[in-house]
Amino acid sequence: MISALMISVGAVSGISAFLAILMVIADATIANYGEVKITINGDKEYDVKGGKPLLGTLMEQEIFIPSACGGRGSCGLCKVTVKEGAGQYLPTELPWISEEEQAENVRLSCQIKVKNDMSLEIPEELFNVKEFQAKIAKVRDLTHDIKEVTMELSDPPEISMVPGQFVQLRIPEYELTDEPVYRAYSVASNPSDTKHVELEIRLVPNGIATTYVHNYMKEGDDIIFNGPYGDFYLRETEREIIFIAGGSGMAPIKSILLSMAEKGINRRARYFFGARSKKDLFLVEEMQRLEKELPNFEFIPALSDPEEEDKWEGETGLITDVVARHMESGDNTEAYLCGSPGMIDACIKVLSDKGVPDELTYYDKFG
Amino acid sequence: MSESAYPIAIFFAAIFTNNILLSNYLGMCSFLSVSRELKTSLGLGIAVIFVMTSTSMLNWVVYYKILEPLGIEYLRFIVFIIVIAAFVQLVEMIIERVSEVLYAALGIFLPLITVNCAILGVSLFMVIRDYTFVESITFGLGSGIGWFLAIMAMAGIRQKLKRARIPHGLEGAGITLIITGMMALAFMGFSGMLQIG
Numbered sequence: 338m339i340s341a342l343m344i345s346v347g348a349v350s351g352i353s354a355f356l357a358i359l360m361v362i363a364d365a366t367i368a369n370y371g372e373v374k375i376t377i378n379g380d381k382e383y384d385v386k387g388g389k390p391l392l393g394t395l396m397e398q399e400i401f402i403p404s405a406c407g408g409r410g411s412c413g414l415c416k417v418t419v420k421e422g423a424g425q426y427l428p429t430e431l432p433w434i435s436e437e438e439q440a441e442n443v444r445l446s447c448q449i450k451v452k453n454d455m456s457l458e459i460p461e462e463l464f465n466v467k468e469f470q471a472k473i474a475k476v477r478d479l480t481h482d483i484k485e486v487t488m489e490l491s492d493p494p495e496i497s498m499v500p501g502q503f504v505q506l507r508i509p510e511y512e513l514t515d516e517p518v519y520r521a522y523s524v525a526s527n528p529s530d531t532k533h534v535e536l537e538i539r540l541v542p543n544g545i546a547t548t549y550v551h552n553y554m555k556e557g558d559d560i561i562f563n564g565p566y567g568d569f570y571l572r573e574t575e576r577e578i579i580f581i582a583g584g585s586g587m588a589p590i591k592s593i594l595l596s597m598a599e600k601g602i603n604r605r606a607r608y609f610f611g612a613r614s615k616k617d618l619f620l621v622e623e624m625q626r627l628e629k630e631l632p633n634f635e636f637i638p639a640l641s642d643p644e645e646e647d648k649w650e651g652e653t654g655l656i657t658d659v660v661a662r663h664m665e666s667g668d669n670t671e672a673y674l675c676g677s678p679g680m681i682d683a684c685i686k687v688l689s690d691k692g693v694p695d696e697l698t699y700y701d702k703f704g
Numbered sequence: 705m706s707e708s709a710y711p712i713a714i715f716f717a718a719i720f721t722n723n724i725l726l727s728n729y730l731g732m733c734s735f736l737s738v739s740r741e742l743k744t745s746l747g748l749g750i751a752v753i754f755v756m757t758s759t760s761m762l763n764w765v766v767y768y769k770i771l772e773p774l775g776i777e778y779l780r781f782i783v784f785i786i787v788i789a790a791f792v793q794l795v796e797m798i799i800e801r802v803s804e805v806l807y808a809a810l811g812i813f814l815p816l817i818t819v820n821c822a823i824l825g826v827s828l829f830m831v832i833r834d835y836t837f838v839e840s841i842t843f844g845l846g847s848g849i850g851w852f853l854a855i856m857a858m859a860g861i862r863q864k865l866k867r868a869r870i871p872h873g874l875e876g877a878g879i880t881l882i883i884t885g886m887m888a889l890a891f892m893g894f895s896g897m898l899q900i901g
Contacts, residue, residue, distance in 0.1 A: 341775070341776075344774050344775070344776060345774075345776040345779055348770065348771070348774050348776055348779070348783075349776075349779055349782060349783065352766070352770070352783055352786060352787070353786055356786060356787070356790040359790065359794065360790060360793060360794070363793075363794055363797050363798075364797075367794075367797045367798055367801050368797045368800070368801070424804045424808075425804055425805065425808050426808065427807075427808050427812055428743065428744050428747060428808065428809075428812055429812055450800070452800075
């Protein structure tokens with residue numbers, strides 16, 4: 338009996354050990370690509386260990402490429418231009434890469450492995466991206482389903498960014514997820530306050546990150562995020578400005594407006610904010626205060642579905658109709674849009690009908 | 705049937721009458737998720753053919769040369785899985801090293817197959833049915849080709865389905881499972897030709 342047990346244990350351990358040794362040997366020989374050199378933008382050189390996906394390899398060198406899924410190839414965000422050394426396209430990349438991007442050698446950095454010397458091009462602004470440790474200083478309700486989260490930075494203690502950019506929040510493992518996930522949120526605070534970052538997060542039913550923020554996050558918690566990312570920021574022109582947002586799309590626009598007020602940028606600006614009913618409307622007093630500070634700024638909230646008890650006297654209807662009613666010619670106008678993909682696509686159409694050039698319509702779509 | 709013709713019978717039976725996917729419903733997870741695209745189905749299908757054939761050979765040797773002499777046949781579930789996982793890992797590493805083209809076409813699918821129950825199923829059936837070494841090879845190869853045919857057929861149907869109006873609740877996995885059932889019924893038409901197992 339005992340000997341039968343010994344034989345079975347011995348045999349399984351023997352087979353496992355043999356295969357494990359084989360794997361270790363293979364790892365050290367076949368999968369060993371040695372030290373390779375990554376050249377970025379032609380001037381920065383990094384000596385790294387080969388064999389791992391590019392995204393993770395760059396992260397070890399503290400270069401953070403935006404990625405929402407954490408390297409599983411399911412978000413398609415971590416694109417970089419690889420001029421040399423990436424080899425041919427993999428089937429797992431192709432769903433995310435358009436034909437124009439293929440012509441420019443845009444690759445999905447989480448899928449391609451570093452096997453030999455590589456030459457990449459990465460936007461300079463990404464070198465400013467760092468990982469930050471912070472504490473949750475304040476959580477407050479803006480509406481029944483949007484929370485405002487204020488984070489106080491601890492390490493590094495300050496962040497340098499431009500209004501309108503976003504950061505990626507790290508959600509630790511909890512009931513809904515076995516591994517940390519990263520989700521992108523626009524910053525709502527004025528970047529001149531370099532010690533704090535404020536986000537507006539709307540609860541998505543069963544959303545991993547939003548459920549965490551709404552139901553688990555407490556004041557005083559430690560949190561990690563990286564950033565800043567994005568090219569959604571106010572262009573320095575003399576044109577008239579149209580802002581359009583819905584829901585938590587308020588965040589980057591609020592950041593831009595606060596910074597305009599602080600710097601005294603008094604261009605003609607109108608901000609159309611779409612909500613269903615009064616209970617989805619928020620920060621109205623703050624916007625009215627900004628209207629006083631910026632004489633040429635006008636806040637135009639619009640309800641698509643006001644309820645009886647709202648006693649709403651402002652604009653009603655879909656945000657696209659409200660924008661169409663208010664706008665004359667869009668010749669001397671640039672537009673900044675933030676919200677759901679459906680809303681943005683509809684608004685782009687209205688704006689281009691009014692004569693706003695497509696290349697002067699900047700937007701930040703929620704995934 | 706003569707003894708020497710039996711492996712050939714097993715080969716065709718594994719493709720048509722005893723198709724591992726359509727008659728045993730094994731290997732469904734990757735079948736359902738990957739059959740969306742013809743091109744990826746092709747890659748995965750070929751990878752399955754390769755892995756099924758080679759692991760049935762390997763596991764035959766492990767079973768009859770190690771497990772049976774030691775009298776520990778009941779450990780085959782664990783041992784087969786370990787052998788399959790290690791083999792697939794090794795092959796992936798080698799492919800990645802030697803051929804970029806092959807890796808893009810095939811290697812990328814290998815990790816998906818490691819946990820495919822059809823692969824383990826082939827090794828277990830081979831033991832239950834007392835196949836010889838040659839029979840095991842033809843059984844593995846035939847099952848792989850059968851699985852390949854099934855996923856290619858499904859990918860082709862799903863290309864058409866994209867333009868079909870499907871009741872909302874049945875979209876995705878629901879309609880795919882129903883169609884798999886219909887395909888299984890159709891394949892039952894072959895069952896008069898040959899029988900194994």
